[in-house]
Amino acid sequence: MxxxxxxxxxxxxxxxxxxxxxxxxxxxxxxxxxxxxxxxxxxxxxxxxxxxxxxxxxxxxxxLNLPIDPGAVVARLTDGPREETAQRLLRMFLELWREPDSRASFLALVRSVSTNERAAMMLRQFIERVMLTRLAEALDIPKLRLTGMVAQVMGIAMVRHIVGVEPIASADEEEIVAMVAPVLQRYLDPS
Missing domain, CATH: 1.10.10.60 (Homeodomain-like)
Incomplete structure (x- = not known):
């Protein structure tokens, strides 16, 4: 048997x-x-x-060893007042880059996608079809605006954690949130 x-x-x-x-x-x-x-x-x-x-x-x-769960990202960004969405997004990314394990995963991913077209295609499709689609729908904004937000956040991560440009590399996270979140929020609520 x-x-x-x-x-x-x-x-x-x-x-x-x-x-x-x-x-x-x-x-x-x-x-x-x-x-x-x-x-x-x-x-x-x-x-x-x-x-x-x-x-x-x-x-x-x-x-891809991504340190994020798409469902959790959407839930975290939509859980709270809309006028604080950019702060939640920025804090989430700063937190992910602060943690050694998730930072190591992001660094490996950045290295992979910058040198391997197949890895770049995989990540690009995932971002476009899963993350941006879900977030744009949940936040009720065009994908272009959301992509602009993500580009700025990734730029901050690059300058802060990969290149290590001072003074942003050692700046307090709340100082970065206070400086950048209002700009990100304009993508959500342009007026």
Whole structure:
């Protein structure tokens, strides 16, 4: 009689799924990759992909080692008064870059996308189709404005954490929020 359930001992199933996901996302892009395709490539049932990761977005985040969950980002940015949305966005990014583990993931990602077109395409598709679409809808603003906000926040991260330009590299986070959040908020509420 065949045993059911998890196999005894160590398993590399999760890592096999991630390796398959990286290959497929790299070859086919975000839109061309499916949970079924990842499962077939890894030699597992699609239910196992769902068990480990839940959704295609989460498989992608794990495959690229992104330190963010798209659903959590949307929830955090929309949880509170609209006039404080830019502050929440900026604080969230500053917090992510402050934490050593997520900073290391972002640094690896920046290096990958700046030198590897396949990695850049994967990230570009994810940002455009998942993050920007969800956030633009949730915040009720055009994607162009949202992209402008993200570009400014990424510029701050680049100058502060990658290049290390002073005085912004050592500035207090709240000082940065006070200086930049009003500019970001104008993307949300131009008047």
């Amino acid at each position: 065949a045993r059911t359930g998890r196999r005894p001992g160590q398993t590399e199933t999760r890592e096999d799924i991630l390796a398959a996901a990286r290959r497929l996302f790299g070859e086919r892009g975000y839109d061309g990759t499916t949970i079924r395709g990842i499962a077939a490539e890894a030699g597992v049932n699609p239910a196992l992909v769902h068990h480990f990761f839940g959704t295609k977005d989460r498989v992608f985040v794990a495959a």
